[in-house]
Amino acid sequence: MNFVQKVLARASGRASVEPGxxxxxxxxxxxxxxxxxxxxxxxxEEEVGRPMRYxxxxxxxxxxxxxxxxxxxxxxxxxxxxxxxxxxxxLFDCGSGNIHHVAVGHGxxxxxxxxxxxxxxxxVHGTLGAFATGLGNYSHAALGMPFGxxxxxxxxxxxxxxxxxxxxxxxARDVAQWLTGEIGExxxxxxxxxxxGPYVEGLEVMDRWLLPLIAVDVGAKSAHVEPDAxxxxxxxxxTDAPFEAVRGDGDNVAAVRRWDVSGLPPMVTCPPTVGNVxxxxxxxxAPVQWAELGGHGGGRIEDIRLAASVLRDRRVHxxxxxxxxxxxxxxxxxxxxxxxxxxxxEAGATWFPPSAGSNQAINMGALAADETMISxxxxxxxxxxxxxxxxxxxxxxxxxxxxxxxxxxxDPRELLA
Amino acid sequence: xxxxxxxxxxxxxxxxxxxxxxxxxxxxxxSEMVAHALEHLNPxxxxxxxxxxxxxxxxxxGQSSGRAIAARVLKAAGVSCxxxxxxxxxxxxxxxxxxxxxxxxxxxxxxVEDGDVLxxxxxxxxxxxxxxxxxxxxxxxxxxxxxxxxxxxxxxxxARLAEEG
Numbered sequence: 001m002n003f004v005q006k007v008l009a010r011a012s013g014r015a016s017v018e019p020g021x022x023x024x025x026x027x028x029x030x031x032x033x034x035x036x037x038x039x040x041x042x043x044x045e046e047e048v049g050r051p052m053r054y055x056x057x058x059x060x061x062x063x064x065x066x067x068x069x070x071x072x073x074x075x076x077x078x079x080x081x082x083x084x085x086x087x088x089x090x091l092f093d094c095g096s097g098n099i100h101h102v103a104v105g106h107g108x109x110x111x112x113x114x115x116x117x118x119x120x121x122x123x124v125h126g127t128l129g130a131f132a133t134g135l136g137n138y139s140h141a142a143l144g145m146p147f148g149x150x151x152x153x154x155x156x157x158x159x160x161x162x163x164x165x166x167x168x169x170x171x172a173r174d175v176a177q178w179l180t181g182e183i184g185e186x187x188x189x190x191x192x193x194x195x196x197g198p199y200v201e202g203l204e205v206m207d208r209w210l211l212p213l214i215a216v217d218v219g220a221k222s223a224h225v226e227p228d229a230x231x232x233x234x235x236x237x238x239t240d241a242p243f244e245a246v247r248g249d250g251d252n253v254a255a256v257r258r259w260d261v262s263g264l265p266p267m268v269t270c271p272p273t274v275g276n277v278x279x280x281x282x283x284x285x286a287p288v289q290w291a292e293l294g295g296h297g298g299g300r301i302e303d304i305r306l307a308a309s310v311l312r313d314r315r316v317h318x319x320x321x322x323x324x325x326x327x328x329x330x331x332x333x334x335x336x337x338x339x340x341x342x343x344x345x346e347a348g349a350t351w352f353p354p355s356a357g358s359n360q361a362i363n364m365g366a367l368a369a370d371e372t373m374i375s376x377x378x379x380x381x382x383x384x385x386x387x388x389x390x391x392x393x394x395x396x397x398x399x400x401x402x403x404x405x406x407x408x409x410x411d412p413r414e415l416l417a
Numbered sequence: 418x419x420x421x422x423x424x425x426x427x428x429x430x431x432x433x434x435x436x437x438x439x440x441x442x443x444x445x446x447x448s449e450m451v452a453h454a455l456e457h458l459n460p461x462x463x464x465x466x467x468x469x470x471x472x473x474x475x476x477x478x479g480q481s482s483g484r485a486i487a488a489r490v491l492k493a494a495g496v497s498c499x500x501x502x503x504x505x506x507x508x509x510x511x512x513x514x515x516x517x518x519x520x521x522x523x524x525x526x527x528x529v530e531d532g533d534v535l536x537x538x539x540x541x542x543x544x545x546x547x548x549x550x551x552x553x554x555x556x557x558x559x560x561x562x563x564x565x566x567x568x569x570x571x572x573x574x575x576a577r578l579a580e581e582g
Contacts (some may be wrong), residue, residue: 022561035443036484043485047572076444120483120507136511142571147579153559185431186477189503217475221506233544273431360440381433381481384440388457 002157003226003248004192007131010246011114019252025067027057028113030144033099034062035362036118036137038076041083042147050146052119054087057106057148059098062092064362067351073363080382081396087145097328097354098296105323105328107239111227112246114149116140119379121296123215127208128235129194129227129245134216134252154256155190155221161197163330169279169412171306173208173297173396177267181277182259189219194253197229199261200225205234207299213296213378217274268374272382280399280411286391287319290373291404293397294325294357295301297377300332301331307349308340310401310415317407323364324349327356351403361385367392374401374403419518419563421498422547423471427531430457430475434487437479443486446535450486451494468495470535473529475501479508485515492517498537500544500555502572512570513562520544521553538539539566 001011001016001395009017011025012366032040037060044052052058060080068074076367077094084091092102099119103109111129117121118137119185143149153268160183166175195211202341212223225231246291268283270276293303296361304324314321324344326332333339345351358365361378367373380392393409418574422503436457438450455462473492478501488511491499498518502525512519520540525544533548540563542555558566568574 022559027539029426036482039443039486040485043572072444114537118483120481136483136484136488137486138505138514138571139510142514142575147575151561185480186503186505191476216483217505219480219505220505256457267543275431277430360435360566362440379481381435383435 001223001249002252003194003246004131004155004157004222005252006248007112007248008115008152008154015155019154021154022151023154024108024149024151025142026148027116027150028110028263029108030058030100030116030140031115031117031119031122032058032060032105032140032286033119034064034077034080038080040118040137040140043137044145048141052078052087052089052145052240054148056183058089058145059103060089060091061096061102062094063097063099063102063356064359066094066261066355066363069363086341091136095329095353095355097326097331098299098356101327101331104128105238105239107235107328108245108247110241111231111235112244116144116165120216121213123220123222124213124296125330126222126224129161129224129231130204131222131224139183147325149164155192157194157252158188158191158341159194159196159253159256160260161256161258162199163197164199164260166232166261166264168417169266169398170264171396172203172210174264174267175261176214177269177394178264180217181275182185182193183218185217185273188217189221191224191254193220195223195225201228205230206248206302210297217378246283266396266399268399268409269380271380271391271393274379274394283393283409284411285408286372286393288372288403288408289320290367290371291312291320292325292358292373292375292377294323294352295375295377297378297394298397299325299327299331299357303376304335306332306397307386307401309349310398310405310412311349312342314347314405316404319407322349322404323357325352326354329354341347358385374400374409376400420537421452421497422536423469424467424530425471425473425531425533425535426459426462426466427529428455428472428474431477431480432458432474432484433481433521434479435481437487441478443484447493454490454494466494466496468496471533471535472496472499472539473501473525474499475526476503478504480505483507485511486511486513488517498539500535500537502526509530513565515570516566518566520555520558522553524553526570528553552571
């Protein structure tokens with residue numbers, strides 16, 4: 001059996017499962033954020049009306065709001081807090097960080113686990129060798145909360161093998177964006193992506209993280225990296241909870257796709273969709289007024305360090321607002337210990353609280369029709385951040401910061417090489 | 418139950434949930450969300466969609482957010498069924514879980530123009546263009562999902578399965 005078959009067979013109490021079969025499996029973790037969590041809570045209490053079976057498996061993180069901007073949102077968050085208290089589920093309140101970083105940082109995701117969530121980027125937890133996927137609120141409210149289960153069609157596995165070494169200023173984020181363009185939006189519908197090969201194995205866990213993150217945007221159900229010694233060390237650093245890691249037998253792979261990442265340039269995802277990925281030189285020159293490190297694809301301590309390396313002897317362009325949104329309190333604390341908070345502040349950047357940042361402009365990041373943002377966010381669909389006319393580019397921390405310095409989409413190699 | 422006929426609204430590839438329901442409206446009333454549904458892609462849609470209409474789309478319909486609210490908005494707008502080349506998988510789950518029939522039918526975008534009348538059988542996968550002729554067979558829907566649809570969605574299905582042990 002492959003990795004996904006093994007995890008789902010174990011979770012559904014069966015000796016084996018086959019791709020295409022529908023199984024009802026035990027879930028180990030349900031991750032909810034303040035938006036979908038609210039919608040899920042309403043369905044659970046108003047339409048389902050059963051007790052919460054395993055409160056310890058359910059976690060809610062307020063990450064779209066670091067603080068409520070309106071009375072309506074304050075009410076939503078209060079209702080979420082009351083929901084969490086009523087059912088005894090764990091709540092991480094405003095300012096905790098991005099849902100997925102909070103979950104892994106607190107040891108709430110383990111290798112071999114079944115992890116589901118309301119956020120569509122939940123597959124990112126496959127980085128740790130979990131089977132992780134996003135489900136709608138009815139899945140959580142009708143099966144997850146009252147029975148501790150979820151239904152799945154067992155997906156086919158597509159193995160993505162990456163080899164080669166990237167050049168200067170080309171990060172795992174550039175590779176992830178490039179791969180999104182290669183596979184294409186909807187190019188891997190229903191598949192489980194197995195990210196493998198020497199390039200992936202050679203990355204630190206939090207750089208591998210950026211690859212499974214793309215699963216949803218190429219239509220995949222899940223994505224994973226088979227756990228190895230690096231995974232083990234990463235998990236052991238945050239929790240002593242027991243786990244049983246799973247690796248596939250190398251069989252039952254529907255397709256293998258191989259790429260060499262050597263020679264890739266920095267990549268920029270251009271408006272209007274996540275599949276419009278170009279080498280940076282094709283996008284360079286477009287004026288930007290907003291730059292942001294944050295969201296699912298950024299705000300890690302690694303991103304903050306990259307930004308600081310660009311801004312060491314430089315300043316943010318006077319026409320640009322450069323916002324930094326740490327992915328977790330731990331990332332901010334580490335940045336402070338390394339002196340990066342002050343350094344980036346003095347260089348003209350603005351620090352925001354740990355959160356999902358400008359994701360859908362819930363509490364920051366709305367754009368006027370004639371404004372442009374470049375960010376490490378995961379998505380750039382028109383209308384997500386204020387005006388549908390506004391333009392959003394996605395890039396690595398290096399390219400975002402280089403663009404914040406230049407006041408236009410810029411190639412970081414021109415600054416740093 | 419699974420066979421229906423309706424007038425078509427046709428959309429392109431990769432329609433995101435953000436276009437079906439605006440992110441800034443998800444805490445608003447259902448009627449407000451319906452009043453803006455898909456307006457960015459077709460300004461006539463919210464005002465002119467009628468109960469029983471069928472939505473036809475290209476590849477990867479309903480990508481982006483996994484919120485079931487997007488499927489609920491289409492159902493509340495009166496859409497009887499969505500037929501697409503392919504669906505984003507969370508939208509596909511959400512449709513059946515809230516009782517909105519969906520059919521995956523490669524080739525449907527070329528079979529249908531806006532306003533055509535389409536017959537759809539979600540169980541068998543059969544699609545017939547009653548305005549200009551032509552038929553296709555989409556992917557038959559899994560028995561588990563047909564059972565969910567017949568039960569009225571995942572909540573009643575889960576309750577029944579729990580009672581049955």
